[in-house]
Every structure is written in C-alpha cells, then in structure tokens.
Amino acid sequence: METKYNPKEVEEKIYKIWEESGYFYVKTNDMKEKYVIVIPPPNITGFLHMGHALNNTIQDILIRWKRMSNFSALWVPGTDHAGIATQNVVEKELLKKGITRKQIGREKFIEEVWKWKEKYGSRIIYQLKKLGASCDWTRIRFTMDQTLSNAVKECFIRLYKKGLIYKGKKIINWCPRCETALSDEEVEYMDEQSQLFYIKYPLLKGGYIEVATTRPETMLGDTAVAVNPEDKRYKNLIGEKVKLPFVERIIPIIADQKVDIEFGTGAVKITPSHDPNDFEIAQKHNLEFVLIMNEDGTMNENAGKFSKLDRFECRKLIVEELKKLGLLSKIEPYINRVGHCYRCDTIIEPYLSTQWFVKMKPLAEPAIKVAEQGKLKFYPERWKKVYLYWLYNVKDWCISRQIWWGHRIPVWYCKNNCPPIVEKEDIKKCPNCGSEELKRDEDVLDTWFSSWLWPFSVFGWPEKTKDLEIFYPTDTLVTAQEILFFWVARMVMAGLEFMGEIPFENVYIHGTVRDSTGKKMSKSLGNVIDPVEIIDKYGADSLRFSLISLTAFGQDVFLPPDFYIKGRNFTNKIWNSARYILKRCEELNLKNISFLKNREDIEFPEKWILIKLDEIVEKTNKSLEKFYFNEGLNNLYSFYWHDFCDWYIEISKVYKDVDYIKNIVIPVLCEVLIVSLKLLHPFIPFITEQIWQNFRKYVNLESESITISKWPQSTNYYDQETLNKFERIKDIIITIRDVKTRFKIPIEQNVECFFSDELNQLEKDIIKKLAGVKEIKKFYIEKDIFVRHLVWGGLGISFSGIIDISKEKEKRLKEIEKLKKILLNIENRLKNEEFIKKAPCEVIEKEKKKIVELEEKIKNLQKDIEFIERRSE
RNA sequence: GGGCGGUUAGCUCAGUGGUUAGAGCACUACCCUUACAAGGUAGGGGCCGCAGGUUCAAAUCCUGCACCGCCUACCA
Numbered sequence A: 001m002e003t004k005y006n007p008k009e010v011e012e013k014i015y016k017i018w019e020e021s022g023y024f025y026v027k028t029n030d031m032k033e034k035y036v037i038v039i040p041p042p043n044i045t046g047f048l049h050m051g052h053a054l055n056n057t058i059q060d061i062l063i064r065w066k067r068m069s070n071f072s073a074l075w076v077p078g079t080d081h082a083g084i085a086t087q088n089v090v091e092k093e094l095l096k097k098g099i100t101r102k103q104i105g106r107e108k109f110i111e112e113v114w115k116w117k118e119k120y121g122s123r124i125i126y127q128l129k130k131l132g133a134s135c136d137w138t139r140i141r142f143t144m145d146q147t148l149s150n151a152v153k154e155c156f157i158r159l160y161k162k163g164l165i166y167k168g169k170k171i172i173n174w175c176p177r178c179e180t181a182l183s184d185e186e187v188e189y190m191d192e193q194s195q196l197f198y199i200k201y202p203l204l205k206g207g208y209i210e211v212a213t214t215r216p217e218t219m220l221g222d223t224a225v226a227v228n229p230e231d232k233r234y235k236n237l238i239g240e241k242v243k244l245p246f247v248e249r250i251i252p253i254i255a256d257q258k259v260d261i262e263f264g265t266g267a268v269k270i271t272p273s274h275d276p277n278d279f280e281i282a283q284k285h286n287l288e289f290v291l292i293m294n295e296d297g298t299m300n301e302n303a304g305k306f307s308k309l310d311r312f313e314c315r316k317l318i319v320e321e322l323k324k325l326g327l328l329s330k331i332e333p334y335i336n337r338v339g340h341c342y343r344c345d346t347i348i349e350p351y352l353s354t355q356w357f358v359k360m361k362p363l364a365e366p367a368i369k370v371a372e373q374g375k376l377k378f379y380p381e382r383w384k385k386v387y388l389y390w391l392y393n394v395k396d397w398c399i400s401r402q403i404w405w406g407h408r409i410p411v412w413y414c415k416n417n418c419p420p421i422v423e424k425e426d427i428k429k430c431p432n433c434g435s436e437e438l439k440r441d442e443d444v445l446d447t448w449f450s451s452w453l454w455p456f457s458v459f460g461w462p463e464k465t466k467d468l469e470i471f472y473p474t475d476t477l478v479t480a481q482e483i484l485f486f487w488v489a490r491m492v493m494a495g496l497e498f499m500g501e502i503p504f505e506n507v508y509i510h511g512t513v514r515d516s517t518g519k520k521m522s523k524s525l526g527n528v529i530d531p532v533e534i535i536d537k538y539g540a541d542s543l544r545f546s547l548i549s550l551t552a553f554g555q556d557v558f559l560p561p562d563f564y565i566k567g568r569n570f571t572n573k574i575w576n577s578a579r580y581i582l583k584r585c586e587e588l589n590l591k592n593i594s595f596l597k598n599r600e601d602i603e604f605p606e607k608w609i610l611i612k613l614d615e616i617v618e619k620t621n622k623s624l625e626k627f628y629f630n631e632g633l634n635n636l637y638s639f640y641w642h643d644f645c646d647w648y649i650e651i652s653k654v655y656k657d658v659d660y661i662k663n664i665v666i667p668v669l670c671e672v673l674i675v676s677l678k679l680l681h682p683f684i685p686f687i688t689e690q691i692w693q694n695f696r697k698y699v700n701l702e703s704e705s706i707t708i709s710k711w712p713q714s715t716n717y718y719d720q721e722t723l724n725k726f727e728r729i730k731d732i733i734i735t736i737r738d739v740k741t742r743f744k745i746p747i748e749q750n751v752e753c754f755f756s757d758e759l760n761q762l763e764k765d766i767i768k769k770l771a772g773v774k775e776i777k778k779f780y781i782e783k784d785i786f787v788r789h790l791v792w793g794g795l796g797i798s799f800s801g802i803i804d805i806s807k808e809k810e811k812r813l814k815e816i817e818k819l820k821k822i823l824l825n826i827e828n829r830l831k832n833e834e835f836i837k838k839a840p841c842e843v844i845e846k847e848k849k850k851i852v853e854l855e856e857k858i859k860n861l862q863k864d865i866e867f868i869e870r871r872s873e
Numbered sequence B: 001g002g003g004c005g006g007u008u009a010g011c012u013c014a015g016u017g018g019u020u021a022g023a024g025c026a027c028u029a030c031c032c033u034u035a036c037a038a039g040g041u042a043g044g045g046g047c048c049g050c051a052g053g054u055u056c057a058a059a060u061c062c063u064g065c066a067c068c069g070c071c072u073a074c075c076a
Helices: A007-021 A050-068 A083-096 A101-120 A123-131 A146-161 A216-221 A276-285 A301-306 A311-325 A361-372 A382-392 A466-471 A481-499 A531-538 A540-550 A565-587 A604-625 A629-652 A658-680 A685-695 A720-742 A761-771 A805-831 A833-838 A841-872
Strands: A034-038 A072-076 A165-175 A180-182 A187-202 A208-213 A224-227 A241-243 A250-255 A267-270 A328-341 A349-358 A377-379 A411-414 A438-440 A476-480 A506-510 A513-515 A557-559 A751-755 A773-778 A785-790 A793-798
Touching: A007 A123, A007 A531, A007 A540, A007 A685, A034 A050, A034 A466, A034 A476, A050 A072, A050 A123, A050 A476, A050 A506, A050 A513, A050 A531, A050 A540, A050 A604, A083 A101, A123 A531, A123 A540, A146 A165, A146 A481, A165 A276, A180 A349, A187 A216, A187 A241, A187 A311, A208 A216, A208 A267, A216 A301, A216 A311, A224 A276, A267 A276, A301 A311, A311 A328, A361 A382, A361 A481, A377 A382, A382 A481, A476 A481, A481 A506, A531 A540, A540 A557, A540 A565, A540 A629, A540 A685, A565 A629, A565 A658, A565 A685, A604 A629, A604 A658, A604 A720, A604 A761, A629 A658, A629 A761, A658 A685, A720 A751, A720 A761, A720 A785, A720 A793, A761 A773, A785 A841, A805 A833, A805 A841
Parallel strands: A034 A072, A224 A250, A377 A506, A476 A506, A513 A557, A751 A773
Antiparallel strands: A165 A180, A165 A349, A187 A208, A187 A328, A224 A267, A241 A250, A411 A438, A751 A793, A785 A793
C-alpha cells in the first residue's frame, strides 16, 4: 500500500467490479423488505454540478445503508428528455452548420435530436457512476422510452375522459425566443429597474384621462380604460369614450373594483390579449380582444404602422412619438418584477393563446389531504407548509408546448369539424364520420407531464408489471427545494390519481449548494466549482465526505473553494491507519483473523475502544434515521480520527507480549477498523471497499464486498469503570505533554515522572510511550521536580532548567479566578429555592458533583502555586 | 405585500432548554517519533446580530428591530 492514498487508481476499478458483480441489481424473486428510491432524473443535456453531487450522494447513502441493513434496496436511475432545453441545444448545434430546424422539418429534426441523445445523453450517467452512485442500472429509464411514452398517453387520455384536461383560450406565458407556451412554474421573476410611463389618452368629448404603464407598446392592443367605481376623480368619466392614439380605436372607460385607486393615476389601460388581469376584466365586461404581437415577439398587423417591429423597438418608438404628440406627461423610475424564460432567459410575453390545460383543483385535493394527515412526510417539516400553500392556490396547468421534441399530444382533428379524437394508437379514420382527412395536434406536452408519472412509469405503468406491484409506492424522495412545485407536488397528485397511493412516504429536501458568498453557482457568474474536476483530482470520496460533512439538515450550503480538503485529509488518514494495521498483520504472519468472541480477559484500552465503537454504531444509526447525515458523518470522523487513531492505535504500539498482540490487540484493531469501514461505507464507498479488499487476505470477512456486508448493530457494551480508568491515563498523558511543551522539552526527550497514585505496569508503559517518559516513580517532593496536581493525584515531572516559573503561577491564578466564578455561580444556583424545587433531580445532582470537582481542581491549583512559591524561595 | 431561512472563532459551518459553546480550514510554538507532514503534540482566538421577555436555567423558546439570502403575489 502506498503512503498516500491515490483515489484515481482505485475508484474506476472498483466501480467496474461493483457493476459487473450485480450488487446494485434487485431480484424480484428473492425479495426481502423493500426500500425504493427513484432518482430525480437529470436532463440529458446536463453536466454533473454540485447540486447533483449533493442530491445523489444523499440518495446513495440511504440506499447503501439500507442495502447493508438487509433490505432489497432499489435505486432506479434515469434521465429526462427536457423538451425545451434539449431542443435548444440541438438547434444551436445545427445552427453551427447553418441549418435551422424549420429548414429540415419536424421529422428530420427529431431524428437529429435522437442522434444527439445517443451521443451525449448518457454523459451525466457516466458522471453519476464516477460519483459512486449505486443505482440499479439494469432498470435505467428515459422519459421518452416506449413504455414511458405509453404512460404519458394513457395519462392524457384518462384525464381527458375525466374532463380534467381541456383545450382553452387564455393568457399564457409565451417565450418569443423558444416560440412556445410555458407553465407558470417555468417563468422566473426578477426585480428589474424599469420605467413607469404616464400617458394621456384623449377623451372623445375633449380633454384627457391619464394612465400609467410599464409596457407602453401594449397600448396598441388596449380595448378599454378602467377606473375604480369609488374613485371620485373619475366618477363622471365612467361610460365616456377614449380615442386611442396611433390605432385610432374608440374604447370605453369602464368601472371595476379591481382597480387600485392609489396606484399611478388610478386609471388603468386594459389590454385583454396581453395581460392576465386585463383578460379577466375584459371577459367580465365583454370587451374586445386585440392581439398585437406575432409569436416571435414582433408586432403584428394590428399594430398599424408599428407592425414588424420588435416589441422593445416598438416601445422606444411609441415613447418617442407620444412625446412628440405631447401625450407623455412623465416617466418615473420603477422597480418591477419581470418574468423570464427559465430555459433561455428571454423576457416572457403574457399572450392570449389556445392551449391545453390540466384542471388542477380536483387533483390537488387528495394531495393536500395526505400532507395534512401526515401520511406524506417532509424533512425538514417546514416544507409541508410551502407545499400546501402552493396546492391551496394551485392554478390550471398549461401543458402544451409549441416545440417538436417531446411527447406529441395524442389528439386528432377531423376535417369535418367532428369532436377531437383522443386515442392512444395513431389513427387513420375519423371514428365519427369515417373521413380520412385527419390532422394530428402539432403540439407536444410539457416535460413535467411525463416527469410527474416517474415513480410508477419507471416500473411499466399502465401495464401491471411485477416491478410495479412490488416497488410502488417508493419510500423516500430526495430532492431540492427548487422543484417542489414543478415535480414533487405533481408526482403526489399523479400517484394518488393513477395509483391510488402516495408515490413516496418521505420527502427529504436538501439545501441549495451556493458559492462562499451565498450566490447560486452558475456558469455565467463564473463561480462554479466543478465536482467532476474534484473527483478527478481528489476522488469521489473526498467530494462526498466534504459535501456531506458541510451540509446541515435541510440547510443551504456555502462552499468555499477548498472545501474538499477535509475529505481528502480524512481519506488519507483512513488509508494510512489501515496500512499500519495491515503491516502488523503481515509482520506477524496472521491469517483468518476473527473478531473477539469473549471480551472478558482483555485490558482496559481494548475494552475502552470497543465501548466507543459500540457507541458510534448507535449514534450513526440514529443520525441516519433522522436524515442528519452531517451529524452522523462528523461523529464518525471524530471517532475514527481522535478515539481510534490518536489514542487506541498509539496504545496498540505499547504491547510487547506477542501472544496478547496476536490474540487480542490485532483482532481488536481489525474489528474496529472493519466496523468503522462499514459505517463509513455509505458515505465514502470507494476507499472503504478498497481497504476491505486489502484485508480479505488476513481477516475473516463475511462477504466478498463491503457493499453487500451486514450493517453493524450495537451490542450495548458498556463499562463505566473502564471509561474512568481510560480518562485518568489520558489526563496524565496530556498533562505531561503540556508541561513538556510549555518548557520546550521535545516530546521525544524522555523525562522522569513521579505519581502519587497507584499505576499498574500497562498504565506505566502507556504513559511512557505516549508522553515520552523514561521512568515513573513513586511521588515525592524534591527541588527540581515540577508538580501538577490532578484529580487523580500529584504528578511530578523531573526537569532541569525551568524557563519561566512565574508564568506558571500567573496561569494558575487566572485559572483559579475563572473556576471560582463558575463555582460561585453554581453555589448560587443551588441556594436558589426555585432551582431546587423545579429543576430535575439529576440536574441538581450534577451541579453538586460539579462543586466537588471544582473545589478539588481549585485546591490542586493552589497546591501547585504553593509548590512554585516554595521552589522560588 | 405575504412567507421561509440565516446572523456563533479570521473563513466555511455544527450546536434538537441543563457542565466552563464545538469542528474543519487558517494562525502560533515545537516535532520529518518507520501508518499518515494530506501528519503529530500543545496552544491562541467568541459581548453566540441588537433590544426586551418567558424560565430555577436561554446560543437554544417568545416578541420586536437590523442586516443578508431565498420563495411567493394579478399594484398596471
């Protein structure tokens, strides 16, 4: 074994073995209790980023833990076809060759997308494997697979027949660059510095009414001006007519409660085809609908002389012309929220359009119930409120997209105006009139319309497959807050609607990974830390360890650029400690080492580390059960490094009795190592597997791979006396080291020590080795001995030439002062009747004990001072 | 506007009412002691954002405030 751990050599090789051995494959004919996670399918266009790394590490921890705990643990992987994103990527590729999608046509374009998918679509899968994800790759799914497409069609048809899917003309979010409708969730709002324009609209009877708007170009589509019926300023104008500048349309002034008297001028222009509120008002008042834009964001013929202009060019021009006409009374700076396309960042246009919608209220009701009743659990729980709030206010879901890549809507229209035909199989004839002149709906479905079926479509729904029967519902969903509405809420609705059961019981929502200043990591900000780069340089284990160790339960994590160091150092520590133990096995030529069956006849250091080991098993289980991954991992870190390496392994070097070493020390070292490896394996799978393999030559290990080994159980091994004994030795050693450091005596320079209490030979040997002591003698006071008084007794250290003894006195005086303060506090607490009355007994007992301890400590310090004073006389 | 989260060591963060508030990194001193310098030993460093309150007891619970971040909403 090398002195430095080299993850690069190890990880790739090990992953291959895991995959080939089929450890991640779950057989349905040999089922134990199941534990199922379906992956949040990454986009085929995606690259692994820190968010993925965190998300998938957490899933892997859960799955590996459950797999070792004797569950049939299934993690279903897959990818998402990501309609708009993928279409954009492929379009850009084609454009490099000077080809547009419209030139080659729909069929050819889709072929191109499939080609692209075959080439690059599994990039992210490859990266997940690098991370160590133990998915069952035999069950990998893609949202455009035949079976999943079938599920989408089935879902569409069922909802359509139930009247939950309808086609309607409404204001939707339109992306003029992607030239498609978007759902409300796909729009990202950003506060932007814009302007509020105050425009005078000429009244037919003479004079003006002034309106305020942020989008003056939409005035070309105005069909009314609205005021609040209570507004005294405008009461007499209600029913009057306005002559709209430029288009010269005569439009009415109407009254509506919704108009805010306080805002702007109190009069609002109504553009029913380009604003959701105006749309509603227009419906109520039977106003005209005038669409003034083309799908690409240019003005259409209704815009008169402004037609063909881009919408923002048009805005500029309109403002100029209004100025010329003297109709622009003022411009105020104004901050408002502007919607952007979440795929291409283009400013969204609210746009009147005919689209397909899902009626959400009936689907939301059961999804609300399961959360309210606590059947669906959120970790951290606060997300339940967010989830419910969204569902209480849910609006209909616009599911049609005017793009080519995706699931095409299974609807045909007959030339003879028959009702739309909704069918799973492609049809040739109208079932109504027999006409063969049918036209299929051009649109495809929102990508999330396939994702919301994911927890059962991956198992073959609507076919009644064995997988579906066994694995649905799944157990835990691990995801980020960003897609709570997009995906989680909708999956719950779909699960309840189509399967009659929630798709998962636990929703664990982890934080967002940000840079060290709190910003989201994004390519455009240039603040991205690339996980793949870190895996290549320092190993997946380093990345996983550092990420999990830093990420508190449900909290966002701010990553400093050197965050991987903790994991890198720790894996190296594990590596070297294992190397040491292995070397000792080798030297003694030991084979088939078994763990101790009998823990009676062993010395206290062995007992101590085994007690500590038992304790860490229990702690780890508790942390994992509550999804407190960082707590679990940091406890393991501290146990392994500080208890095991710093203390026990060092003590293991003390023993000279070869039989005891062979029969007791080595088996204990091996047991602690192996059990620790198991506990660490879900977090850092590669290095733990590699060491497991290295030890198979020497230790009787239950399985050929740690991946399929048995998860440790605590045995309630405990003994207070051993713990006390160990603490005493620790205290003595630390004190000697401290004194030596203080007096600049090198650790390796052996000194003489004197101790008043009894010490057995083993204890003496341990102290000698770990504190650098030549000999330990019975305590007595002599001139050139430096004395420290411990709770356990007087400790003297022989030395020549103390450098500054007055500093020692000062230090003790300071310490006494501090302790006296604490002592006074506790004494007052104990004098307090309320405290005695109300505090639990054990707390009071604890406080009393503390007093004794503090008094003892103070006494010892005073003895030290007396000694120092006597010496310096 | 509403909601949620955060504010603890120089930095990134733990701390789920009960000792004298912790970790990693960074820092200081001494050590290449044959598992490990990606290491060892010892150490320095905190009005726990501010102001009140509840409690025998508050970093922890409550209220208000300040600042940072996020999510949401039809003030055009």
